[in-house]
Amino acid sequence: MGNLAIFFGPEGGAVNRVANLLASKLEPGSFDLISINNASASDIGRYETIIFGLSTIGRDTWDQKFGNIDWSKFMPVVSQVDFTGKKVAIFGLGDHITYAFHFVNSMGILARIVQNNGGTLFGKVSAAEYEFSDSEAVEEGMFLGLPLDEDFQPELTEGRLNAWVTQIKAEF
Numbered sequence: 138m139g140n141l142a143i144f145f146g147p148e149g150g151a152v153n154r155v156a157n158l159l160a161s162k163l164e165p166g167s168f169d170l171i172s173i174n175n176a177s178a179s180d181i182g183r184y185e186t187i188i189f190g191l192s193t194i195g196r197d198t199w200d201q202k203f204g205n206i207d208w209s210k211f212m213p214v215v216s217q218v219d220f221t222g223k224k225v226a227i228f229g230l231g232d233h234i235t236y237a238f239h240f241v242n243s244m245g246i247l248a249r250i251v252q253n254n255g256g257t258l259f260g261k262v263s264a265a266e267y268e269f270s271d272s273e274a275v276e277e278g279m280f281l282g283l284p285l286d287e288d289f290q291p292e293l294t295e296g297r298l299n300a301w302v303t304q305i306k307a308e309f
């Protein structure tokens with residue numbers, strides 16, 4: 138799968154937990170696990186295969202006054218990266234009950250930046266497997282990455298992640 142990094146943020150919450158869980162399912166030494174707080178555009182540029190982990194806080198902008206401070210800084214960095222030739226997969230934390238109409242929107246925003254900058258997305262998941270009302274992260278019936286809901290469906294996270302790891306290993 139080429140050299141691989143998981144870039145995740147923010148630290149200390151659900152995304153961080155899932156990033157660690159994902160790391161525990163990959164071959165030790167075959168990847169780098171990097172907090173976006175410690176990452177630059179050139180760090181992203183060093184990897185052929187990238188997994189991004191993020192959450193959705195707020196609706197559809199990165200200028201919220203609360204939360205996601207890490208990604209509000211990192212999204213402009215990602216926007217400058219040329220993803221040509223890179224394979225990218227995304228997992229996105231959200232809440233399908235409270236935010237049913239904006240479920241994992243941020244995953245869609247990030248996915249489109251990657252695609253617009255020449256990257257190829259892997260690890261899309263059928264939206265039919267999820268209950269929600271609307272999401273910017275869906276295209277043609279597929280989520281543009283793996284949605285996870287640690288708020289209302291924590292018991293599903295590990296099974297979803299296991300299936301996804303099998304999927305991305307085959308796709309990468």
Ligand SMILES: Cc1cc2nc3c(=O)[nH]c(=O)nc-3n(C[C@H](O)[C@H](O)[C@H](O)COP(=O)(O)O)c2cc1C
Nearest residue numbers: 150151152192193194195230231232236239240241
């Ligand atoms: C203020 C706030 C706004 C949120 N907005 C959304 C949203 O629009 N869509 C969604 O799917 N989840 C939303 N969530 C749920 C979070 O994405 C979810 O709790 C996630 O697990 C947080 O992960 P983190 O602690 O690693 O950032 C929101 C949570 C908070 C606290």
